[in-house]
Amino acid sequence: MMERGGVKTIFEESKGGRAAYTLPRTAIGQRDLLGNYRRKGLNLPQVSERQIAAHYQNLAELNFSPYAEMDPLGSCTMKYNPPLMESLASQEGFLDIHPYQDESSIQGTLEVMYYLDQYLREITGMAAFTLQPSAGAHGESTGIMIGGAYFRSKGQRRTKILAPDSAHGTNPASVTNLGFEYEQVNSNEKGWVDLADLKARMTEDVAIFMLTNPNTYGLFDPHIGDIAEIIHEKGGLLYYDGANLNAIMGKCRPGDLGFDIVHVNLHKTFATPHAMGGPGAGPTGVVEALKNYLPVPIVVRDRDRYRLIYDLAHTIGKVKAFYGNTPVLVKAFAYILMLGPKGLRTASETAVLHANYMQEALKKRGFKFPYGDQHCMHECVIKYEGIDTLGQLLAERFKKLQATIHFPEANSYMIEPTETETKESMDDYIEAMVEADTAIKDPRAMEELEKGRIYTPIRKVNTRKGMARPCLIEPEEKA
Amino acid sequence: MKDHIPYIATTEADRSEMLAEIGVPEFDELFESIPNHLRLARDLVLSSPVEGMKLPLSEMELRKYIGNLSARNSHSCTYFLGAGCYHHYIPSIVDLFTGLPQFYTPYTPYKPETNQGTLQVMYEYQTMMCRLTGLEVSNASLYDGATAMVEAAKMAARLTGRTEIVISRAVHPEYRQVLDTFLRYGDWQIVEVDIQGGKTDMEELAQRVSDRTAAVIVQCPNFFGIMEDMERVAHITHKNEALFIYLVVEALFLALIQPADLGADIVAGEAQSFGAHMSFGGPHLGFINCYGKHKSKLPGRIVTKTEDVEGRPAYMLWGAAREQHISRSRATSNICTNHALNALAASIYLSWYGSEGLQELADIHNLQMAHYAYERIGRIPGYEPAFPGEEIFNEFTLTCPYEVAALNRKLLEHSIIGGLEVGRFYPEHENKVLLCVTETTGKDDIDGLADILEYLNEKGLT
Numbered sequence: 001m002m003e004r005g006g007v008k009t010i011f012e013e014s015k016g017g018r019a020a021y022t023l024p025r026t027a028i029g030q031r032d033l034l035g036n037y038r039r040k041g042l043n044l045p046q047v048s049e050r051q052i053a054a055h056y057q058n059l060a061e062l063n064f065s066p067y068a069e070m071d072p073l074g075s076c077t078m079k080y081n082p083p084l085m086e087s088l089a090s091q092e093g094f095l096d097i098h099p100y101q102d103e104s105s106i107q108g109t110l111e112v113m114y115y116l117d118q119y120l121r122e123i124t125g126m127a128a129f130t131l132q133p134s135a136g137a138h139g140e141s142t143g144i145m146i147g148g149a150y151f152r153s154k155g156q157r158r159t160k161i162l163a164p165d166s167a168h169g170t171n172p173a174s175v176t177n178l179g180f181e182y183e184q185v186n187s188n189e190k191g192w193v194d195l196a197d198l199k200a201r202m203t204e205d206v207a208i209f210m211l212t213n214p215n216t217y218g219l220f221d222p223h224i225g226d227i228a229e230i231i232h233e234k235g236g237l238l239y240y241d242g243a244n245l246n247a248i249m250g251k252c253r254p255g256d257l258g259f260d261i262v263h264v265n266l267h268k269t270f271a272t273p274h275a276m277g278g279p280g281a282g283p284t285g286v287v288e289a290l291k292n293y294l295p296v297p298i299v300v301r302d303r304d305r306y307r308l309i310y311d312l313a314h315t316i317g318k319v320k321a322f323y324g325n326t327p328v329l330v331k332a333f334a335y336i337l338m339l340g341p342k343g344l345r346t347a348s349e350t351a352v353l354h355a356n357y358m359q360e361a362l363k364k365r366g367f368k369f370p371y372g373d374q375h376c377m378h379e380c381v382i383k384y385e386g387i388d389t390l391g392q393l394l395a396e397r398f399k400k401l402q403a404t405i406h407f408p409e410a411n412s413y414m415i416e417p418t419e420t421e422t423k424e425s426m427d428d429y430i431e432a433m434v435e436a437d438t439a440i441k442d443p444r445a446m447e448e449l450e451k452g453r454i455y456t457p458i459r460k461v462n463t464r465k466g467m468a469r470p471c472l473i474e475p476e477e478k479a
Numbered sequence: 480m481k482d483h484i485p486y487i488a489t490t491e492a493d494r495s496e497m498l499a500e501i502g503v504p505e506f507d508e509l510f511e512s513i514p515n516h517l518r519l520a521r522d523l524v525l526s527s528p529v530e531g532m533k534l535p536l537s538e539m540e541l542r543k544y545i546g547n548l549s550a551r552n553s554h555s556c557t558y559f560l561g562a563g564c565y566h567h568y569i570p571s572i573v574d575l576f577t578g579l580p581q582f583y584t585p586y587t588p589y590k591p592e593t594n595q596g597t598l599q600v601m602y603e604y605q606t607m608m609c610r611l612t613g614l615e616v617s618n619a620s621l622y623d624g625a626t627a628m629v630e631a632a633k634m635a636a637r638l639t640g641r642t643e644i645v646i647s648r649a650v651h652p653e654y655r656q657v658l659d660t661f662l663r664y665g666d667w668q669i670v671e672v673d674i675q676g677g678k679t680d681m682e683e684l685a686q687r688v689s690d691r692t693a694a695v696i697v698q699c700p701n702f703f704g705i706m707e708d709m710e711r712v713a714h715i716t717h718k719n720e721a722l723f724i725y726l727v728v729e730a731l732f733l734a735l736i737q738p739a740d741l742g743a744d745i746v747a748g749e750a751q752s753f754g755a756h757m758s759f760g761g762p763h764l765g766f767i768n769c770y771g772k773h774k775s776k777l778p779g780r781i782v783t784k785t786e787d788v789e790g791r792p793a794y795m796l797w798g799a800a801r802e803q804h805i806s807r808s809r810a811t812s813n814i815c816t817n818h819a820l821n822a823l824a825a826s827i828y829l830s831w832y833g834s835e836g837l838q839e840l841a842d843i844h845n846l847q848m849a850h851y852a853y854e855r856i857g858r859i860p861g862y863e864p865a866f867p868g869e870e871i872f873n874e875f876t877l878t879c880p881y882e883v884a885a886l887n888r889k890l891l892e893h894s895i896i897g898g899l900e901v902g903r904f905y906p907e908h909e910n911k912v913l914l915c916v917t918e919t920t921g922k923d924d925i926d927g928l929a930d931i932l933e934y935l936n937e938k939g940l941t
Contacts (some may be wrong), residue, residue: 006595006793009599009603009606010826010830019835019836020833021839023839023844023918024844024921026844026847027922028851028922030843031847031850033850034736034870037706037736037740039737039740042837042838043610044611044829044830044832044833045833046835052827055830056579057576059600060576060581060582061581063596063597064593065580065581065585066580066586067580067581067584071585071586078586079486080486081583082485084541087542088541088549090574090578091545092549092554094759095554095756095757096554096756096758097552097554097757098760099760100560100564101560101891102884104891108547108548109552109759111551112548118526122524122525134622134623134626134761134762134816135817136816137814137816138816141661141813145660145661145663145664148663148664168815169802169804169810171807172808172810173808173813174813175808176808177633177810177812177813178661178664179664180664220513222512222514224517225514248513249523250519250522251513251519252513252519253519256519257517265816271486274585274586275582275583275820276583276586276587276588277586277588277597277619278622278762278819279761279816279820279821280816282816295660318625318660319657319661320657321623321653321654321657321760321763322623322653322760322761324760326758327758328762334541337541338485338538338541339485339535340536341524342535343484343535346487350487352509353489353501354497356509357497359501374512375503375508375509375511375512377512395590396592401590401593407804419486419489420486421488422489423493423496423497457595458595459787459788459791460592460788461795462785463591465786466783466785466786466793466795466797467798469785470774470797472602472605472615472616472617472774472781474602474606476610
């Protein structure tokens, strides 16, 4: 039986004569402005504030909350988002300041930016960072453009960018959307980069090789030294997709592994929330030789004063208006201060321990891991025919958040428990997976399961219908 | 304090049990794939920003330190500064709901069954935006106005099969910088049309737009706060079968003008004014609206209403074939993380004001009040209108008898954030100031600013 129903749209709640707003009364004279350009009507919801409260409270409750449940969404790093960081970043001093107000009046924010840059340099082994990009993919674009500008200034024409077949979809999309050619490099049977294939493709018209390490199979590619050599030998740049940086903090650094450009997802590794899809932040770091290509401005310290600097010799310009998602930067900065060097390393170690625990425990319970003969890093990947059914059962019948499905391959189930889960919550998830698997294989068990409670507010969505017959806005009510 | 690490619950006993299950005696074996010589053989060194303060910090220490940083920013001032980032009042209910864990912690709603709240929020947001612009489809947010404008330009190129973007120099300078940055690779031409008296030079625009033009981008109100003749832009654009991208930077103006009425094909820009804090320039709310016939080229998440298998109303992401996680190198954009929480803020903000409230806010507290300020301050010797006779919304450009930065430092002593030094971006307009008036700068604030400016005229700046 269904426990909960849907929520009416706010437009259905609307009734002429209702309103939530209040505004001061003003005493200035009104004149006739805009003339014929003035719009005829405007149809926004007319509701009371009490209705708004009810509406959004009810909508909130339709979401499975990562606060309530483990969210093992592989590659997305759904670690716990500390409320302290929300509260620190929500101070008026950070929210109510204008990007163009005088430098002397924004020293607090500039200190956050200055030190976050320093910390990210140390954690990744890069020489300098831009904090401007709003997300990982935005950082990828930034990094690729930095590489492109670098080769241009050297008078080299390099039009191609490579990435492994296991790369995040954003890698190839970033490449082609900027006007570069994308070429895919094969993975070998171990899940690592096929070195022979890389060597064959790494020609002198290749600008960049983009790599996630640990990769999207959750495996650290041990031949990273050889990879860096192959790329650098041909004068190319090695790009680090930092989506999985959370596995290696304090253990090794992309800079030491031979990477030249790095983006970091603050909303993964540094615990800032994903907020239903964002805002995040994707600071992008580079080695010494690329420093002058970063977007402007960057923050520097002049004795005890912070300044924004615009005169970088080869800057690519700007990748967004203003300077970056600063409240997100505040959260990540505070998180680093809270954990410190030892805490960051322990976070990575624990994330790896948890993923390996789940891999082994699930292996023993019959789940197939195509690369399970190796220890994984922070996430592990199951192969399961009928993964959609398993994911749906987990959500609908066990109140579990589904992990990443069909990535990096069809029928994959990629689990990333993160360091902030307890052993008990992982055991509970494992238990649910075993029961759901049993039900899929045994009709009688399924029958039993289907007698029980449904936790999702709706049953399976009719995606075919949704795709074929889009309804992308609510039709206007007839007057 | 004992030696536990914040936010980690794994005890020594848990760790031993897990290692036993994994079957490794030593924890470090899990990291065996990282070659020894590439490992970091030392602790990370994170220097403390404050002498005597030692990492890691406790919650109390952090609150004190970060609290001090917040206090070192001058905030809670009276803002006469806009220029692409607007100080509007944010109703309390907005921050309350954007602060709910069910909204701020979840991921992108890939699995619809467990994310119906998020999906319905986005669907309602899309509807409200389309009702404001008069178009038919909206994405569920992009990073900011500048990146949305770039995405819109690329979208227009895909739709027309052309590669030239014509853009007015009266478009926000940082937006044009971002466009320059992103279109540097591949086969693109950017044509900038100059300004005449604070507005896009229409004669030049008519000459420059041709059958090579994919899109024409004009901002209204433009960077100087002035209304552009958008109908004329649409006419010129359509005569050449190009697409007209109506750029919105101050979204509140949509309460009074509907871009679809003026011939917009695509409306793109920034909706920070709807419930997002200025927060030093981000996170804000990029958006693109278009007609239904163009939706397959629209970048970003889009939510559709549909049904579950038993016929209940349900919501899901639509058109994943446009997106990077499905189509990879053939995607319409690389966007993944967007600014969904800001879209929630905008929805609550727009519901709170409603049709009448938003129009009252835009009309009386921005448009009318800005005219009052324009006249009041424009009467003061030395502060003449830079572009007299042009229609404005809530920003206007004046001459300034001093270096603008010097004046602003003086105003800051009175907790007033003065206008933008226009010469910063337009060297030909040195010593001109772009002032902004919103509902947060009422008549008393305007009169107060005018008094100070008059006083400074008598006494001098120093």
